[in-house]
Amino acid sequence: MRKKGHxxxxxxxxSQAQEGGNVTxxxxxxxxxxxxxxxxxxxxxxxxxxxxxRTVTSPYENNSNIGAQKLHHDAKVTEYKSELEARGYTVSxxxxxxGYDCGREGRCRPDIIxxxxxxxxxxxxxxxGNADLSICQSEICPQIRNSDAIPRGQVAEDFGLIPGIxxxxxxxxxGIPIEVVQFEGLKND
Amino acid sequence: xxxxxxxxxxxxxxxxxxxxxxxCAYKQLPDRQIxxxxxxxxxxxxxxxxxxxxxxxxxxxxxxxxxxENKKPRKIVHSGIVKNNQQSIYTKNPTREVVENYLxxxxxWAQEQDIEAELKEYCKLPTDSKGxxxxxxxxxxAISGQSTQLTDxxxxxxxxxxxxxxxxxxxxFIERALEASKKYQ
Numbered sequence: 373m374r375k376k377g378h379x380x381x382x383x384x385x386x387s388q389a390q391e392g393g394n395v396t397x398x399x400x401x402x403x404x405x406x407x408x409x410x411x412x413x414x415x416x417x418x419x420x421x422x423x424x425x426r427t428v429t430s431p432y433e434n435n436s437n438i439g440a441q442k443l444h445h446d447a448k449v450t451e452y453k454s455e456l457e458a459r460g461y462t463v464s465x466x467x468x469x470x471g472y473d474c475g476r477e478g479r480c481r482p483d484i485i486x487x488x489x490x491x492x493x494x495x496x497x498x499x500x501g502n503a504d505l506s507i508c509q510s511e512i513c514p515q516i517r518n519s520d521a522i523p524r525g526q527v528a529e530d531f532g533l534i535p536g537i538x539x540x541x542x543x544x545x546x547g548i549p550i551e552v553v554q555f556e557g558l559k560n561d
Numbered sequence: 562x563x564x565x566x567x568x569x570x571x572x573x574x575x576x577x578x579x580x581x582x583x584x585c586a587y588k589q590l591p592d593r594q595i596x597x598x599x600x601x602x603x604x605x606x607x608x609x610x611x612x613x614x615x616x617x618x619x620x621x622x623x624x625x626x627x628x629x630e631n632k633k634p635r636k637i638v639h640s641g642i643v644k645n646n647q648q649s650i651y652t653k654n655p656t657r658e659v660v661e662n663y664l665x666x667x668x669x670w671a672q673e674q675d676i677e678a679e680l681k682e683y684c685k686l687p688t689d690s691k692g693x694x695x696x697x698x699x700x701x702x703a704i705s706g707q708s709t710q711l712t713d714x715x716x717x718x719x720x721x722x723x724x725x726x727x728x729x730x731x732x733x734f735i736e737r738a739l740e741a742s743k744k745y746q
Contacts, residue, residue, distance in 0.1 A: 401563045401564065401565070406564075407565070443603065443604075443605060446602060446603070446604060447604055447605050450604060450609070464613070464648070465600075465609070465611045465613055465648040465649045466583065466598055466600060466611055466613060466648075469582050469583070479582070524582050525581065525582030525583040526581065526582070526583040526585050526596075526598055526639075527583045527598060527613070529640070529641075529693060530598065530613060530615060530641055530644065532691070532692040532693055532694065533692045533693060534629075534692060534693045534696065534729065535582075537729045540728070541727060541728040541729040542691060542692050542693075542727055542729060543689070543690075543691040543692070543727040543728075544691065544692075
């Protein structure tokens with residue numbers, strides 16, 4: 373029985389008259405726990421916090437090895453966090469978000485935010501195989517490095533930053549360094 | 562266990578969830594408020610259940626927001642005073658019982674924290690602290706009723722001396738902190 377306040381997870385067919393077609397709730401979730409829907413056309417998407425449909429890959433594992441790649445990447449992130457902790461860093465178990473200085477939509481979440489033994493904050497982006505920076509990462513990372521980027525969300529606040537205020541106004545005039553850490557990818561990556 | 566199922570365990574155990582850039586869950590205890598930033602991650606051999614717990618008080622959190630934004634928040638706000646170093650647990654079998662036991666441990670931890678002592682530490686912070694620390698410093702002074710120190714800060718700002726405070730701390734922040742401090746004397 374569904375209790376008050378619970379989130380329905382049973383697969384259902386939802387009419388989507390405004391788009392002139394039907395969508396099916398696949399009953400599957402992406403790695404962030406978002407429900408994945410399938411269009412009549414065969415494409416897949418989830419609905420973000422603002423109600424916007426975001427295209428995703430098929431949630432059926434045998435269609436791709438993207439799930440395995442994600443698992444491999446997350447394992448390497450965890451491995452590198454352990455290494456940092458052994459070196460005296462404090463690291464967050466969740467990624468902190470950073471947005472554009474101009475307030476434009478879009479954020480990037482470097483894989484690891486850590487505080488070194490000297491108290492300074494550092495960011496780490498873990499790359500496996502041939503993975504490259506995403507568009508948001510390639511645009512926002514320079515702003516994090518030059519102090520224009522704006523921290524967003526509770527994880528950033530929990531790590532001692534003020535969301536909504538550019539780094540340069542929080543006494544990070546030289547931004548926050550981002551170190552890209554490269555690991556081997558899966559054999560079929 | 563999916564993120565949705567994890568959230569349902571939180572709801573069943575009296576937590577309130579606030580969706581946002583980072584979804585958070587809150588539990589109000591008689592004299593304090595706990596925040597977790599819940600998540601679940603599948604690793605090769607096990608699951609990581611993330612909570613990143615922190616404890617604060619409703620008064621302190623509202624005051625931080627008021628000094629920062631000059632308005633009383635309508636939604637739940639939380640500015641952590643004490644953070645738990647244990648941010649996650651790892652398990653091969655992420656059941657409801659495992660999560661409920663973890664939440665229970667977080668509540669026990671939160672009850673054990675000496676919030677007053679931590680606020681005294683915030684009061685001692687230097688004015689040139691980085692990030693959110695200067696805001697927490699002003700809020701801690703206000704909630705401790707330390708009007709004399711805040712009056713001194715205000716006089717410096719009025720004489721164009723920002724005392725090394727970070728650029729986002731403006732004179733009106735000090736004025737609001739001073740105004741609030743008089744209610745806590």
